[in-house]
Amino acid sequence: MGPRVRGDDEKEADVSNQVELTSNNTDNVVIVGGGLAGLFCALKLAPRPVTVISAAPLGQGASTAWAQGGIAAAVAEGDSAEAHAADTIAVGAGLVDEVVALGLAREAGACIRDLLHYGVPFDRDLEGRLAVSREAAHSARRIVHVRGDMAGKAIMSALIEAVRETPSIRVIEGYVADALLTGDGAVTGLQLRRADDPAAAPAIIASRAVVMATGGIGHLYAVTTNPAEASGLGLAIAARAGAVIADPEFMQFHPTAIMVGRDPAPLATEALRGEGATLINDKGERFMPARHPLAELAPRDIVARGVFAEIAAGNGAYLDATDALGANFAEKFPTVYASCMAAGIDPAKQPIPVAPAAHYHMGGIAVDSHGRTSLKGLWAGGEVSSTGAHGANRLASNSLLEAVVYAARIAEDIGGSTIASPSRSPAMSIDPRNAAMPALTETSLRAMMTSHVGVIRDGERLAEAVRSFAAIEREAGNIALRNMATTALLVAASAWTRRESRGAHYRSDHPTEKPALAHRTMTTLVAAREVAASLSERASARSPQPMIA
Numbered sequence: 001m002g003p004r005v006r007g008d009d010e011k012e013a014d015v016s017n018q019v020e021l022t023s024n025n026t027d028n029v030v031i032v033g034g035g036l037a038g039l040f041c042a043l044k045l046a047p048r049p050v051t052v053i054s055a056a057p058l059g060q061g062a063s064t065a066w067a068q069g070g071i072a073a074a075v076a077e078g079d080s081a082e083a084h085a086a087d088t089i090a091v092g093a094g095l096v097d098e099v100v101a102l103g104l105a106r107e108a109g110a111c112i113r114d115l116l117h118y119g120v121p122f123d124r125d126l127e128g129r130l131a132v133s134r135e136a137a138h139s140a141r142r143i144v145h146v147r148g149d150m151a152g153k154a155i156m157s158a159l160i161e162a163v164r165e166t167p168s169i170r171v172i173e174g175y176v177a178d179a180l181l182t183g184d185g186a187v188t189g190l191q192l193r194r195a196d197d198p199a200a201a202p203a204i205i206a207s208r209a210v211v212m213a214t215g216g217i218g219h220l221y222a223v224t225t226n227p228a229e230a231s232g233l234g235l236a237i238a239a240r241a242g243a244v245i246a247d248p249e250f251m252q253f254h255p256t257a258i259m260v261g262r263d264p265a266p267l268a269t270e271a272l273r274g275e276g277a278t279l280i281n282d283k284g285e286r287f288m289p290a291r292h293p294l295a296e297l298a299p300r301d302i303v304a305r306g307v308f309a310e311i312a313a314g315n316g317a318y319l320d321a322t323d324a325l326g327a328n329f330a331e332k333f334p335t336v337y338a339s340c341m342a343a344g345i346d347p348a349k350q351p352i353p354v355a356p357a358a359h360y361h362m363g364g365i366a367v368d369s370h371g372r373t374s375l376k377g378l379w380a381g382g383e384v385s386s387t388g389a390h391g392a393n394r395l396a397s398n399s400l401l402e403a404v405v406y407a408a409r410i411a412e413d414i415g416g417s418t419i420a421s422p423s424r425s426p427a428m429s430i431d432p433r434n435a436a437m438p439a440l441t442e443t444s445l446r447a448m449m450t451s452h453v454g455v456i457r458d459g460e461r462l463a464e465a466v467r468s469f470a471a472i473e474r475e476a477g478n479i480a481l482r483n484m485a486t487t488a489l490l491v492a493a494s495a496w497t498r499r500e501s502r503g504a505h506y507r508s509d510h511p512t513e514k515p516a517l518a519h520r521t522m523t524t525l526v527a528a529r530e531v532a533a534s535l536s537e538r539a540s541a542r543s544p545q546p547m548i549a
């Protein structure tokens with residue numbers, strides 16, 4: 001017998017093979033995702049009853065838990081929200097919505113106070129003020145952190161404890177959302193499946209208010225810093241239900257993921273380069289000084305392209321901290337040291353093999369200032385959303401901030417709305433065609449995202465990727481794979497359409513920024529499929545079927 005839930009008519013139902021996960025209230029709000037955005041929203045909605053669905057047990061499978069830097073907030077003397085917004089706008093390469101950036105920066109202080117209230121033990125200085133550190137492209141020290149690099153873990157454990165103590169929050173762990181159910185242009189519920197048994201019959205949960213908080217898409221790439229759960233499923237199911245998607249082509253790559261055969265790849269933090277570690281190739285030559293006056297300390301996307309180009313040229317890329325840190329490595333960077341030593345590399349004595357890795361998605365489900373999407377009854381917060389705050393490139397440590405600010409705004413918006421009672425049995429939107437996930441197709445999709453839709457892109461390879469993802473999206477017999485292909489298609493089609501280089505999006509066939517294209521992308525799955533269809537037509541026109549004599 002599977003897990004049991006109590007239905008609203010007080011009968012208990014075995015849900016292992018079915019069907020309806022009802023609750024004992026009539027205006028159930030469902031939040032999909034148990035990371036920072038999802039949990040913070042649930043807490044802010046209390047005492048209103050909510051159900052949180054999380055693919056993995058709380059604390060696992062969420063990027064939030066892995067955040068090392070912290071949260072950007074202009075809380076130090078002499079700093080200001082205006083300065084924070086100006087830095088955000090400068091990094092975003094002309095696409096940041098300035099009102100959104102300023103709003104975010106202004107609400108940062110209140111968010112930090114809220115997190116303190118839930119028990120997050122932010123570091124303090126000797127006078128008891130919040131301690132702030134500096135990160136690349138911030139004009140002031142404004143990163144609020146916990147025990148050096150433990151911000152994400154500390155935030156998650158405080159919020160999980162608060163959630164477990166809040167009786168109005170019901171948490172369902174180990175269920176994956178596969179589809180949004182809709183009727184008359186509005187959300188009516190969700191279709192779920194058990195994460196540990198893809199062959200089990202789908203379950204349905206009825207709701208007129210769904211908050212998507214499923215995180216990023218990094219795991220669509222073969223080389224990523226994101227957990228496996230960040231495979232773009234939330235974005236896909238919103239797009240399949242008709243929601244508008246913004247800026248999907250903008251993916252930030254971290255320049256120095258450690259290549260020791262782990263998936264996801266551990267990070268060699270930027271602070272190592274700040275301490276003087278250099279990037280070298282197989283021959284021991286530094287390759288960044290020729291690419292940028294700031295060499296290893298150039299902006300993140302430029303360093304990522306430098307590392308990518310060196311690897312693509314067959315020269316390899318390594319982060320060498322042997323001179324800069326040597327014997328002090330273990331003490332100063334214990335997490336990176338442990339990752340290297342576990343793979344048999346002593347970073348005090350040897351260069352660390354590195355590669356750029358998919359790290360943060362600036363694009364996502366388009367939302368307004370309340371976190372509302374284009375679909376009635378659907379809100380989105382955190383990395384799965386696109387608020388306009390990041391433009392074509394994210395300023396470091398703005399993502400946790402955005403997740404908190406918008407989670408609170410969504411809770412306020414839902415709290416002030418009347419949500420209609422969910423219908424008892426919304427119709428299933430997709431067949432439960434859960435054929436086993438074909439490992440090869442998933443592996444090839446991820447490999448193609450890295451090679452064709454990665455750090456350096458060009459029209460020809462993007463077109464090939466668009467056609468391949470569209471075919472998987474049409475034909476996959478496994479829902480998760482089909483949803484991965486949906487998001488991959490949106491990213492690749494928008495990257496193909498944007499014929500310029502801007503922020504994290506670099507096209508070797510269009511290497512400059514074009515002022516006429518300084519606008520955000522607003523697209524839909526229908527539009528992405530149209531791009532795929534026209535590219536397929538062009539390809540078959542170029543190579544017509546051989547005539548049979």
Ligand SMILES: Cc1cc2nc3c(=O)[nH]c(=O)nc-3n(C[C@H](O)[C@H](O)[C@H](O)COP(=O)(O)OP(=O)(O)OC[C@H]3O[C@@H](n4cnc5c(N)ncnc54)[C@H](O)[C@@H]3O)c2cc1C
Pocket residue numbers: 032033034035036037038053054055056060061062063064065066067068069070071072151152175176177178213214215216225226227229230233234267359360381382383384396397398399400401403
């Ligand atoms: C290594 C690393 C370091 C980082 N460091 C920083 C930093 O220092 N500062 C900063 O601001 N940002 C940082 N980021 C980015 C930041 O951590 C994320 O953007 C942020 O945590 C996203 O929060 P979220 O709540 O949107 O998503 P997540 O925390 O990823 O949570 C997503 C949740 O959704 C669940 N889920 C996913 N799909 C489904 C589905 N279909 N059905 C049900 N549940 C689902 C997952 O299991 C998870 O519970 C870092 C990211 C990484 C990977």
